[in-house]
Every structure is written in C-alpha cells, then in structure tokens.
Amino acid sequence: MQGLFITFEGIDGAGKSSHIDTLAQALRAAGRQVTLTREPGGTPLAEKLRAMLLHDAMDALTETLLVFAARRDHLRVVIEPALARGDVVLCDRFTDATFAYQGVGRGFDLQVLSYMERLAQTGIALEPDLMRNPDLTLWFDVPPEVAAERLAAARTPDRFEAEGVEFFTRVARGYADRAAGATQRFARLDGAQPRAQVAAQMLAAVAARGWLQGATP
Ligand SMILES: Nc1ncnc2c1ncn2[C@@H]1O[C@H](COP(=O)(O)OP(=O)(O)O)[C@@H](O)[C@H]1O
Numbered sequence: 428m429q430g431l432f433i434t435f436e437g438i439d440g441a442g443k444s445s446h447i448d449t450l451a452q453a454l455r456a457a458g459r460q461v462t463l464t465r466e467p468g469g470t471p472l473a474e475k476l477r478a479m480l481l482h483d484a485m486d487a488l489t490e491t492l493l494v495f496a497a498r499r500d501h502l503r504v505v506i507e508p509a510l511a512r513g514d515v516v517l518c519d520r521f522t523d524a525t526f527a528y529q530g531v532g533r534g535f536d537l538q539v540l541s542y543m544e545r546l547a548q549t550g551i552a553l554e555p556d557l558m559r560n561p562d563l564t565l566w567f568d569v570p571p572e573v574a575a576e577r578l579a580a581a582r583t584p585d586r587f588e589a590e591g592v593e594f595f596t597r598v599a600r601g602y603a604d605r606a607a608g609a610t611q612r613f614a615r616l617d618g619a620q621p622r623a624q625v626a627a628q629m630l631a632a633v634a635a636r637g638w639l640q641g642a643t644p
C-alpha cells in the first residue's frame with residue numbers, strides 16, 4: 428500500500444492535537460497502519476531539540492536551524508521508514524509551521540527558508556531527488572482571539588504560546604499565504620466550530636481523497 432503523509436497545522440490553540448487521534452482511528456478502521464508523530468520532535472534527538480526550542484531564549488536563525496535539524500532527524504528515523512512501509516503518517520506540524528512561525532511570525536527570510544526546506548527534506552526518501560512534502564495538510568484555521576481564549580483556559584504557555592495576539596495574527600497570515608501557494612495540498616477547516624463539526628470537516632477532507640474507503644490492493 429502507498430504511504431501517505433498528512434500534516435496538521437494551525438496556530439497554537441487551533442485544535443490540532445485534539446483531533447489527530449480521531450483521524451488515526453478512522454484510518455485504522457479503513458485498514459491502514461498509522462504512525463502518529465509531531466514536530467518539533469518525534470525522535471529522541473528531535474525531542475531534545477524541542478525542549479530547547481520551547482524553553483530556551485535564542486534568536487530567529489538559531490530557532491530555524493534547530494527546527495530543521497529536528498526535522499531532518501525525524502524524516503530519517505521515523506517518517507521516511509514509515510512511508511516506505513506503506514503507513515499513513517499523521518504529523519502534528521511540519522514545514523508550514525516554520526514558514527508561518529519563523530518566517531512571517533519572526534520575520535525570517537522566506538527565500539532562505541525555501542532553500543533550507545530543500546536541503547533538509549531531500550535525499551532521504553527512496554527516490555533520491557524527491558523533496559518530501561505532505562500529501563495533505565489539514566489547516567485548522569481559527570481567529571487568534573479564539574485560540575488565545577482556549578489556551579488561557581488550558582495550559583501554562585511555552586515560549587511560543589507566551590507571544591501576544593499580534594504575533595499569532597502574523598503566524599495566521601503565514602499559514603494563509605502557504606495555503607494560497609499550495610491549494611491542492613491544503614484543506615482549510617473552520618476550527619472555530621464545535622469539536623464535532625471540526626472532526627466532521629477533517630474526515631470529509633480525507634474521505635474526499637478516497638483515503639477512508641477501506642483497504643485497497
Ligand atoms: N473545536 C473546539 N472548540 C472548543 N475548544 C476546543 C476545540 N478544539 C480544541 N479545543 C480546546 O482548545 C485547547 C487547545 O486545543 P489543542 O488541540 O491542544 O490545540 P493545538 O494542538 O492546535 O495547539 C484545548 O483545551 C482543547 O480542549
């Protein structure tokens with residue numbers, strides 16, 4: 428079976444983590460093996476880098492280098508082997524987050540990011556020239572004010588979540604720009620709706636691609 432790479436994106440508090448298990452269950456019910464993972468993180472090395480990224484002060488270049496270092500290790504150790512086995516890989520965040528947070532959020536040069544994206548995501552897959560990209564990106568789009576309200580009620584903020592609404596307004600614009608540049612890959616979900624409706628939108632986006640139809644030879 429063909430591997431599939433599906434990413435979950437959106438600003439902090441958009442509802443990504445709340446919905447990833449629902450999709451995993453639906454895919455398993457359709458006969459698929461699922462690998463659940465997240466970024467930054469997903470391997471022992473990348474989880475160490477994640478802890479630094481979320482808690483230690485650093486400039487935007489250091490942040491970007493660490494994010495891509497974590498991503499390359501994650502691709503090498505987890506994502507590419509899972510895709511080669513034919514799994515569906517569900518990943519909570521990937522490179523769109525780097526364009527949204529480090530790029531538009533922090534103001535890091537987008538062309539340099541594109542170069543780093545190519546460098547970090549090429550040369551690991553079985554096809555040597557392939558730059559690994561998601562097959563589908565589920566974009567949980569919520570107004571920054573709604574996300575901030577949810578987070579205030581939910582958890583102690585990390586270094587990103589402690590940013591103000593202006594930062595998240597830029598990050599949200601970063602996601603909208605990425606989505607506009609890859610309309611086939613992105614499915615926009617209205618994340619401000621109640622959970623059941625968000626879940627239904629998510630399942631419909633995956634079903635529309637024929638990926639919930641049960642095992643196919
Ligand atoms: N559709 C929704 N409506 C209301 N609250 C939600 C919804 N989805 C998630 N939440 C709540 O919002 C908070 C952030 O959700 P979470 O899934 O952790 O977001 P993310 O992973 O995108 O940062 C959690 O407390 C979660 O229970």
Ligand SMILES: Cc1cn([C@H]2C[C@H](O)[C@@H](COP(=O)(O)OP(=O)(O)O)O2)c(=O)[nH]c1=O
Nearest residue numbers: 439466467494520521524525528529587588
């Ligand atoms: C993958 C990635 C995440 N991030 C940030 C966004 C999030 O605030 C943070 C951690 O992501 P996340 O796992 O979504 O946080 P949580 O578990 O608290 O919901 O890392 C970047 O800045 N750039 C990136 O490339």
